[in-house]
Amino acid sequence: MSLPHMSESTEMYLKAMAELGDHPVAIARLAERLGVTPVSANEMMRRLGEQGLVTHTPYKGVTLTEKGREAAANVLRRQRLWEVFLFEHLKIEWAKIYEFACSLEHATAPEVTEALAAFLGNPKVCPRGNPIPDANGGFEPLGGRSLRETAVGKTVRVRAVNATATDVLKYLQDKGILPGQTLKVLEAAPLDGPLTLSVNGKEVALGLSMAEFVIVE
Amino acid sequence: MSLPHMSESTEMYLKAMAELGDHPVAIARLAERLGVTPVSANEMMRRLGEQGLVTHTPYKGVTLTEKGREAAANVLRRQRLWEVFLFEHLKIEWAKIYEFACSLEHATAPEVTEALAAFLGNPKVCPRGNPIPDANGGFEPLGGRSLRETAVGKTVRVRAVNATATDVLKYLQDKGILPGQTLKVLEAAPLDGPLTLSVNGKEVALGLSMAEFVIVE
DNA sequence: TGAAATAATAAGGTCAGCCATAATATTTTT
DNA sequence: AAAAATATTATGGCTGACCTTATTATTTCA
Incomplete structure (x- = not known):
């Protein structure tokens, strides 16, 4: 309760960058995920750059600075504790917890965050399977790889779902693609077409952009 | 998740009006409580008037319409459940719960509000002693009268504390003036000077503007 | 009733975070 | 290497919720 409070918008950008994993991140992808135009995202990246939260290498993408990484970890901690x-x-x-937790996250003071963590028993992962950073921003990155790159014929276990859009989460929920679930890749259509999976004895079609956000082991 | 989302600022104005009790409320008092200039509060009241949430009678004050009253009850419900x-x-x-709950309140969807109420066992009052409106906006107004108008010599029981500023709440907390506490009015200084109270065997001075927000029975 | 206090209105300004459009720069693909 | 796609920058606009500084209207009080 002393730092020049980070705006909701800033938090969303930092969170998106952290969620998109290893950097650098193309500004266009950020814009897409946040539902703003690339021009707006560019402007925002300039502002965050001025605040020392990100580094922008034109035409290459943006990277969180150490300061930005810490801030992002903090945001993710709040987000996931609320989840x-x-x-x-x-x-x-x-399917709805991400969206609701997102709103709450922006409104949560450090004291409340820590009290919440204690109340919850200091959980290490959120219901989507993502790790919860500790109070100091410590963060074991999520291992495993994306379902997108899983070879046809393999049977894997879902470790985490990194999607954030409620409709995407809803689809995954309906199809049973949840953390802990075991599934098999039956087929990968050509031309970047959808995967066909076997989940709980049912066949499920999954586009590559969704599969990207399913982390398996 | 469908109505043209009410802004945080709008919610604060509605809440302040509801908290200030029976109407009409002078715009200057609203401005004071919200920490904005009277001019800004006036502008805002025009906007809320256009949305049909309040009625403004120039030089008399503002009153919640039925629609405004319902919206305010909703805000108070969320606020107090979080408390x-x-x-x-x-x-x-x-002393801190009001402020923290206030932030969370703005970020809470109806579905979360109701789940929270159920989780908490549908409480009827908040820790400050104020009633929690039901899901339909139903609201038994807080009985009792202000400590300000309590006669010298009387012994009363604190039913609720209607203050919202953290420093005020902190002062009351430190002096033990909390819901359920019994206290006696020892003296009322002239010229609208402070009250002297006996609380838990200790003498406590309390300015009238603070006493105003202590509801006793 | 006239002065003082209070309330309301008007006019113009700021700021963050968006938007669109257009021009320019770079990278990727053919 | 030229064309196409993508990224960046520039410019100007918008909105909500504030602000300040007048000016005007009304109420209250001596």
Whole structure:
């Protein structure tokens, strides 16, 4: 409660960058994920750059600075702790917790964050399977690889779902593609076409951009 | 998740009006409570008037319309449910829960509100002693009268504290003026000077503007 | 009733975070 | 290497919720 409070918008950009994993991130991808125009995302990256949160190498993408990485870890911590609360205690539908937790996240002071963590028993992962950074920004990156790159014929276990859009989460939920679920890749259509999976004895079609956000082991 | 989302600022104005009790409310008092200039509050009241949330009678004050009253009850419900959660489950210090709950309130969707209410066991009052409106906006107004108007010599019980500023709440907390506490009015200084109270065997001075927000029975 | 206090309105300004459009720069593909 | 695609920068606009500084209207009080 002293730092020049980070705006909601700033938090969303930092979070998106952290969620998109290893950098650098193309500004266009950020814009897409955040639902703004590339021009707006560019402007914002200039502002974040001035604040020392990101580094922008034109035509290459943006990278979180150490300061930015810490800030992002903080945001992710709040986000994911709320996800745990909403899912475990309020029994909110899995597909909706991301969106609801996102709103709450922006409104959460450090003192509340830590009290919440204690209340929840300091969980290490959120219901989507993503790790929860510790209070100091410590963060074991999520291992495993994307379902997108999984060879046809392999049987894998879903470790985490990195999607954030409610409709995408809803689709995955309906098809049973949730953390812990075992599934098999039956087919990969040519021309970057969808994967066909076997989940719980049912065949499920999954586009590559969705498969990208399913982390398996 | 469908209505043209009410801005945070709008919610603050509605909440302040509801908290200030029976109407009409002078715009200057609203401005004071919200920490904005009277001119800004005036502008805002024009906007809320256009949205049909308040009625403004120039030189008399503003009143919530039925629509405004319902919206305000909704805001108060969220606010006070979060207060219960923060106090009962997260063990946040009493004086701070209002402020923290206020941030969370703005970020809470109806579905989350109702799940939270169920989780908390549908409490009827918040830790400050104020009633929690039901899901339909139903609201039994807080009985009792202000400590300000309590006769010298009387012994009363604190039913609720209607203050919202953290420093004020902190002062009351430090002096033990909390819901359920019994206290006696020892003296009322002239010229609208402070009250002297006996609380827990200690003498406590309390200015009238603070006493105003202590509801007793 | 006239002065003082209070309330309302008007006019113009700021700021963050968006937008669109257009021009320019770079990279990728053919 | 030229064409196409993508990224960046420039310019100008918009909105909500504030602000300040007048000016005007009304109410309250001596």
